[in-house]
């Protein structure tokens with residue numbers, strides 16, 4: 001019923017607007033086209049200048065409402081990100097000035113030079129001097145921005161510092177898998193055809209490569225130490241994803257078959273950020289920023305930035321994935337041989353079951 | 360008036376009788392359906408474009424409903440859409456299909472076919488002084504390929520697994536493997552086939568436009584006397600002809616990867632759902648992105664240049680002033696056209712692109728700001744000391760300039776790779792491209808429709824409705840897209856169905872509701888425009904003066920309702936450029952008028 005009401009109201013509004021429009025056209029025919037045109041010219045001239053004024057107020061008001069909610073209000077959470085922030089402000093200053101100047105001129109000219117009786121337009125077709133000015137001035141400002149931008153760009157994309165903590169992050173529909181290189185500081189080789197979730201090999205680690213023996217795999221959170229450069233090696237298991245690190249001001253695609261990297265130096269631990277923002281639920285969230293399927297919007301990861309000692313302790317509690325994949329190799333368990341073989345049997349039976357179900 | 364001279368010249372009338380082929384017997388089918396008259400084909404493009412614009416707009420209303428009211432249910436949606444809106448809530452699969460189709464349809468079907476197809480077809484022969492296109496038959500085929508593409512695209516909505524849903528960019532591997540998303544099944548094939556048909560349409564049209572402009576200009580109409588509209592259509596066609604084939608190859612390779620087991624784009628792909636590793640190795644997902652954006656970036660100028668050309672023409676005519684810096688305007692169009700081919704990788708700064716290559720693309724991208732700035736300043740100077748008439752077309756042209764400035768400036772942020780490092784694929788991008796490409800070009804298109812409607816139908820659109828349409832739309836456009844910049848700066852990623860699970864995106868619920876409400880109002884206003892369009896076709900105020908805007912260009916020298924062949928008599932000869940407004944005390948001097956003895960020098 002209410003739906004019907006809404007529909008009827010909308011229809012009514014359409015009809016009323018249409019009748020007014022029709023009527024004003026008849027009035028126009030009666031009054032004469034010239035008179036009508038001049039009248040609407042004045043109205044629209046006035047509306048244009050009002051639009052400018054209200055628009056400028058609107059720009060201010062939007063900024064007033066939402067500037068505080070942007071990430072810039074918090075400041076960058078990474079050392080490198082500070083460059084993004086300052087570059088943003090430079091760009092904002094330049095483009096902001098151009099924005100206000102040109103928009104004001106546009107609407108003001110339109111208002112000021114609206115058609116008036118007895119007035120004639122000037123015939124002014126070109127001026128080399130003016131055109132040279134407004135070719136050169138933008139070119140100069142663009143050069144400034146390019147120089148600032150490229151210096152930062154080469155800084156961001158250069159090889160990560162040698163002391164960086166390395167973490168591998170792999171995207172899959174619709175979550176992230178993190179891998180730490182372990183004591184040897186080398187990420188073992190992987191091959192996608194070895195991937196098997198049920199055999200506890202979600203990244204396809206090649207077990208012939210000994211570098212894999214101490215690699216740690218995590219799927220809930222990524223922990224990294226504060227104040228130390230952190231290098232991410234980024235991979236994907238299926239489609240293109242993107243590691244979006246909003247607070248650190250960075251992002252990088254995860255492309256299957258083509259690893260990418262990104263590095264940054266976190267400035268604040270998660271705990272410090274919670275205090276700083278007075279937000280006890282704050283987390284560094286990883287957003288997937290590249291369309292990756294129907295669950296794209298839910299592909300959330302979390303980075304916990306710890307004090308270096310906390311980080312060491314956390315890492316020490318983790319077991320290499322090798323042990324999960326091959327429990328018999330886990331020195332902390334050392335189960336009796338008999339139990340071991342039963343466990344293996346169960347696993348085999350389970351695998352067989354899976355196959356039947358699949359068929 | 361010179362056009363009257365043409366009209367009433369007795370020789371011309373006699374001529375008409377003899378040249379019977381201009382009025383050969385036409386059946387309903389040859390006149391309205393398989394027409395080879397450029398004016399009818401242009402209307403066919405516009406009709407189809409309008410239908411697509413309504414559908415594309417409706418899609419945005421639907422997904423804005425989800426974004427604005429993520430926790431509410433609308434049972435009526437389930438009645439209408441069935442499983443796609445189970446429980447009255449738009450499902451993620453369907454949301455992504457809507458977003459994908461919205462983007463595809465508006466970019467390609469509305470603002471490429473609907474814009475270039477309509478106005479290049481209408482104006483190139485009329486403003487160049489030609490009886491028709493170089494090849495009317497290919498021109499007809501161009502429309503029918505577009506029509507076929509439309510049918511294929513529409514039908515994908517009725518497939519059980521739904522329409523393509525990987526975004527209008529359709530990046531593989533997502534778009535290559537059906538197991539990754541329902542929309543990557545048959546819907547994706549429809550998308551690719553439809554795009555292939557569309558590209559053929561676009562090429563047939565573009566080649567025709569180029570051939571006509573280069574070869575069929577009337578006597579005296581040298582390239583430097585062309586109106587800026589024609590220059591813009593020319594560069595648009597060049598862009599399309601050189602870049603669309605690359606997308607075609609990209610689409611075909613994707614079809615191969617999907618069905619023939621090739622590995623152009625695929626390597627190292629594991630499907631979790633079936634726990635199988637695909638056999639493909641050695642391909643590169645990034646290759647597709649290069650092929651896509653080699654068209655994709657020129658595409659945004661294919662959309663924008665016609666709007667720029669029409670805005671230039673309309674601003675000059677209604678300011679009663681010559682366009683300022685004609686040669687600079689042509690030169691900047693040329694510069695934009697060249698640069699448009701050299702910046703595609705600015706869409707790929709965060710794909711792991713070689714940083715040195717990235718740097719080259721930063722430089723070239725920001726270079727585009729220079730010709731763009733020249734254009735803006737020249738438009739402003741054209742207004743300066745004019746005697747401006749605010750026809751609805753003029754208002755839309757002014758709105759176009761305003762939006763082009765607002766949206767163009769944010770491109771400077773995104774083109775600078777180090778800033779794009781943060782802003783890429785956030786709502787900042789959505790705001791940027793909607794303002795500069797989406798809405799600005801829509802404004803150019805509206806300006807064109809209001810300005811040339813009298814030429815198309817011999818009637819005016821209703822002015823009052825036109826003014827309402829303009830004011831609601833420009834206010835709405837800014838209210839919708841301006842605040843989106845802030846969402847983007849807060850990190851909100853684009854293509855998110857629901858942001859309520861993200862802690863860092865809290866605090867935008869009210870804004871999202873507001874935007875959705877405004878979008879609904881703006882959409883309703885566009886319906887008003889469509890109504891005005893069709894109503895005025897039959898009942899609009901009739902044109903009495905064949906040159907209603909006091910314009911210099913050739914299209915206004917034809918009769919009010921020109922037949923096939925455009926001019927009943929000889930094609931008029933051109934003696935001057937198109938912008939002699941307010942010269943030597945005369946308000947306007949049509950291009951057909953010979954240079955007078957005492958006339959002051961040419962521009």
Ligand code: HEM
Nearest residue numbers: 419458459462465466526527528796797798853854855878
């Ligand atoms: C009432 C007018 C419009 C509204 C409210 C609107 C709204 C939106 C929104 C909110 C998105 C992002 C959805 C998401 O990321 O989840 C979007 C995407 C898009 N829109 Fe619009 N839009 C409008 C008109 C247009 C026009 C005129 C164009 C023409 C170029 C356009 C082209 C696109 C494109 C290319 C995308 C990207 C699609 C994708 O991500 O694959 N839109 N639109």
Ligand SMILES: [Cu+2]
Nearest residue numbers: 241288292299
């Ligand atoms: Cu993802």
Ligand SMILES: [Cu+2]
Nearest residue numbers: 656703705706
């Ligand atoms: Cu681009």
